[in-house]
Amino acid sequence: MTVDEFQQAFENEITELLARIEHRYSITDAEMTAVVYASAKKYLADALSQTGNPGLSEESRKAGADFLASLNANDLCLAAACAKGDDASWEDFFREYRSYLLSIARTMTQDAGAAEQLADSTFAELYGLRETDGARVSKFSFYSGRGSLRGWLRAVVFQLSADHHRQTSRLVQTEEPEEMDRIAHAAEKPAPKSTTDLDYVRDRYRDAVARSLRHAIADLESRERLSSWI
Secondary structure, eight states: OOHHHHHHHTHHHHHHHHHHOSOOTTOOHHHHHHHHHHHHHHHOHHHHTSOSGGGOOHHHHHHHHHHHHHSOHHHHHHHHHHHHTOHHHHHHHHHHHHHHHHHHHHHHHSOHHHHHHHHHHHHHHHHOSEEETTEEEOGGGGOOSSSOHHHHHHHHHHHHHHHHHHHHHTTSOOOOHHHHHHHHHHHTSOOOOOTTOHHHHHHHHHHHHHHHHHHHHHTSOHHHHHHTTO
């Protein structure tokens, strides 16, 4: 099923989903429909493999309708707008989630400096470190809207923390000969780029989101500005 066929098959449900979104940012109907279609393909692959609206079984039709009704429309639209690079969405995201991300990082690292590095890495991944065919790939594009954005962000921070731990754990000293051999062999391979390399992170996303961050902080009360990153 193509995105056009998907839109025709679930026109009413998509219209209802769009109506639930409180702030659309710069996301158009067509862009939001494409985002919802990509999300549906992850979870309803079998149902959407049928071609055309007439080809949908009643069971597949109901599964699709229930899926669309279950999506967190506002969170999904915010993620889509951030992935698109919408300034207003980034301002809202920083205002609402920056303290939350840092608090998660602190629980995982138990160290203020490491927590800030992990939070910086998370923001960079969300903005997009990689490019495909010249286009920036934001990690926000992988959010499906199934669960809350907060829950998904917690999983992102956890994943980055685990990745960093795996990258650095091979440097821990050990007295076991077999383990030393394994580490020595691994050291011969090129090390992956660390997601916590602050210079690399800042070069990639600082210019793109710094303005949004300044706007978000400017809207805070004086007391909140002092305590937001403490």
